[in-house]
Amino acid sequence: MNPTGRLLRGESGSRLVLTRTFRAPIDDVWASVTESDRTARWFGPWKGDAAPGRTIQVQMVFEEQGPWMDLRIDACEPPRRLACSSTDDHGTWRLELLLSESDGTTQLEFVQHLESEEGVGEIGPGWEYYLDQLVASREDAPRPDFNDYFPSMQAYYEGLRD
Numbered sequence: 001m002n003p004t005g006r007l008l009r010g011e012s013g014s015r016l017v018l019t020r021t022f023r024a025p026i027d028d029v030w031a032s033v034t035e036s037d038r039t040a041r042w043f044g045p046w047k048g049d050a051a052p053g054r055t056i057q058v059q060m061v062f063e064e065q066g067p068w069m070d071l072r073i074d075a076c077e078p079p080r081r082l083a084c085s086s087t088d089d090h091g092t093w094r095l096e097l098l099l100s101e102s103d104g105t106t107q108l109e110f111v112q113h114l115e116s117e118e119g120v121g122e123i124g125p126g127w128e129y130y131l132d133q134l135v136a137s138r139e140d141a142p143r144p145d146f147n148d149y150f151p152s153m154q155a156y157y158e159g160l161r162d
Contacts, residue, residue, distance in 0.1 A: 001128075001132075001153075003124065003128055003156040004019065005124045005156075005160070006018075006160070007160035007161065012113075013113060013114060014113075014114040014117050015111050015113055016111070016114055017110070018109075019108065019109050019110070020107075020108045021108075022106045022107075022108065022135075022138060023104060024105075024138070025104070025106065026101035026106045028106075029099055029138075030079035032134060032137070032138055033097050033108070034076075034082060039058075040061065041133075041137035043060070043061075043062070043133070043134075044060045044061040044062070045059055046071070050073055050076070051073060051076070052075055052076050053073065053074075055072045056073065057069070057070060058070075058071045062130075062133065062146075070086060071084050071085070072084060072085050072086065074094075080098065081099070083097075091115050091116075092115055094112065094113040095110070095113075096109075096110075096111040096113070097109070097111075108131075110127060120157050120160060120161060121155070122150070122154065123157070124154075124157030124160075125149040125151075125152075125153040126149070126150070128149050128153060129144060129146050129150075
């Protein structure tokens, strides 16, 4: 497995960007990243009133003890853009999912707006794992094993900071 993430820097700070491509219509991929029964297959189910400015609760079922977390919907522009944020013991997580479709293929660009580039060696492999879980859930393939991502991808992601 090869890491795919890129670290982009700009006036608004650093962004960790990972991309996945699906041979599927954009509406179907959008459903995979927004409908609770489908997010449950690769990240976790959610509950609450999902609308811009509202906070939902998401269960991280693939993490130890399956904790619930609050996730604020910052923007929702179906089927092209979902922006959300969460604050926990590790800081604030600002995430965007950007979808585009061309000739029956949908590209998902996952973006984490970073407060700091510290920890990217742990963050990158984690998102690789979750995005590959999304791919596996859509293809009815076996779920990946996190041990195939961390610590083997850590050096790649740490190297992006140089």
